[in-house]
Amino acid sequence: MSFTSLGLSPALAQAASAQGYLAPTAVQLAAVPAILQGHDVLATAQTGSGKTAAYCLPLLQQWLTGSQAAPRQTHTLILLPTRELAAQVGDTLRQLAQDLPRRPKIAVVFGGVSINPQMMALRGGADIVAATPGRLLDLLAHNALRLSAVKTLVLDEADRLLDLGFADELSRVLALLPPYRQNLLFSATFPPAVRALAEQLLNQPQRIDITPSDAAAPDIRQRVIEVDAAQRTLLLRHLLHTHGWERVLVFVASRHSADRVAGKLQAAGIRAAALHGDCSQGQRGQVLADLKSGRLQVLVATDVAARGIDIARLPAVVNYDLPRSPVDYTHRIGRTGRAGASGEAISFVSADCAAHFQLIEKRQRLRLPRERIAGFEPKAAAPETAVPANDGNGGIKGKRKSKKDKLREAAAREQAERS
Template identity: 65%
Template sequence: MPFSSLGLSPALLRAISDQAWSAPTPIQAVAMGPALQGRDLLASAQTGSGKTAAFALPLLQQFEAAVPQSPRRLRALILVPTRELSTQVGEEIRFLGQHLPRALKVSIVFGGVSINPQMLRLRGGADIVVATPGRLLDLIDHNALSLSGVATLVLDEADRLLDLGFAEELNRILALLPVQRQNLFFSATFPPAVQTLAQVLLRDPVRIEVAPEPQTQPDIEQRVIEVDAAQRTQLLRHLMAQHHWSRVLVFVATKHAAEMVADKLRKARINAEPFHGELSQGKRTQVLADFKASRLKVVVATDVAARGLDIAQLPVVVNFDLPRSALDYIHRIGRTGRAGEKGVALSFVSAATDAHWRLIEKRQGLSLPREQVPGFEPTAVSPATDSDATADLPATGGIKGQRPSKKDKLRAAAARIAAEK
């Protein structure tokens, strides 16, 4: 099926030609028709599937057909969970809209930077806004933006938006939007909170689930290494020296751990930097640029980097700390093995995290052999666990089956709020 069969305008087909896209991806082929017809969508789309174009092209077609307004009136709002994803989505929309007969204004807004430049760029309005929820509300509170004219709402990475605790912000935003609008929900997974939100907000939606094609499955070697928690940094250094990895993305649980592990690696003369949500946007941008250019050998990141980052030819990902959510395991390891490259994903498992790793294996349908590296054999013993105790844990997980975290409670609250509407 060629793009020309989807009913796109010549200006959009020209932008597609500039990208050298030969044919729509499966999610584009299935989603764009209903989106162009104004239908609500609930679509499952994995990272790298081409989902941005699946909603961007219909938005741009609608913009091209709309009557010009002065000042510009916001027509489409795209909510994303992270700064990096907002930039990625916004830039792709600008590129796809570059040949439209009428100039398109796309505003990309996110927190962590001064609000004043973003307010200045919104003077005179905008056609499309790509935003993280918190900064969007800040701009609304400063009277820099109105949502009264929004015709289309897009939730990109809807599961991640709720997982990161944006339930309260989402409900405030939804209350400011027109009741009559098109809603497009794209999500890699459909946890209960997303399903509940979709049931409340979507009107007779077209449900789309495009499974990854077998031949496009990433070639990732998954390994599990048993090691005492105190020996993980030394083991990481040993493996880097043994395998001569050019770059390594290391995932940890907290901002403090990111700073601490990066500092230990620097003391061992390994060029490493932390990457977490409390860094300034300028610092985060610089770290990613240096990592992509191989000026950095190691980036030690919290889950803020689990989605929305496309780092070409990244050879290895290390789960220094296991992800809280079993679902996030897939998002983390998906940073390697991209675009047909081979990759390696290592997970360090200690006695204290053994039960949580078994829960991740169960939820992801994995059964990976345990390894031990000579010189780093663990000495601690796993605590006794009741296998039945983990059976009723929520699908989003909870480390070692402990009581729900703040994020777990926020997810539950989101489902309750949506159910009450």
């Protein structure tokens, strides 16, 4: 099936092909007609499945065929959780719109940079605005734009926008939007609690759930390597040398860890840099550009890089630190194996986090073999609270002491002290 058969103009169909979409992906096949027909949409599809184009293409078609009686009013608002994702969506919209007979004015706004250039860019209005919630509220407070004409609201990475970290800002934005509008929610993951919140925003939505059985599953080889925490950097250097990866994305748990690991790699002569929330927008943009161009070999990042960053032909992702949740695991490994390419996702598992990785496996319905690399075999043993790997229950259940057990132990200690 072609893009034109979905209701897109030849110019948009050609633009999609130019961006590497030779035929619609599964999520695009389902979402594009639903959006063009005016339905609300709740779409779940794996990372790298073409979700961004699945809503950008019909939004541009709607703008192209819609009334131009009120140009430069914001008809479409796209909310995103990170600066990088906002910038990427803006780039996608501009690339898809570059050969249209007339082009919409597209504004991309996010925090971490001066607000003044963004206010200047919004002079005269904008047709489509891609924004992070906090900066959008700042611009609204400065009367830099209005939302009274918004006809379509998009939440990209909707699960993140609906969680507690963004709940207050999102509520304030929603209160400023017209009550009758089209709502489009896209994400790779929708935990049950978040899905319940999403349903409250939608009016008789078209539900789209693209599972790996519905589309070609990403070709990602997932590996687990057991290693002591103190040996992880040396093991990472060993893997870089033996695999010869041109570029690799390494995930860590904190900003301090990102700087520390990147510094150790740099001291070993490896082209590495850190990416985290304390980096300025200029720094964040530069390190991503350097990784994509090959000037960097290793980007050590916190979960700020787990969503929305699209690095073509990224061969490997390494979980130096395990993610806090199974949802974050999905988003992290989804940075590789994109657009039909193959990739490798490696997780370092030390004894003290073995139980946590079993929980990730349980939630992901995985069971991955453990590997040991010669010269880096772990010396520490897993805590006794971890369930043996062959327990057969597919997950973990900590052998926690009951309240009665704790009281008995306390009584025994007291008795021993008295005697």
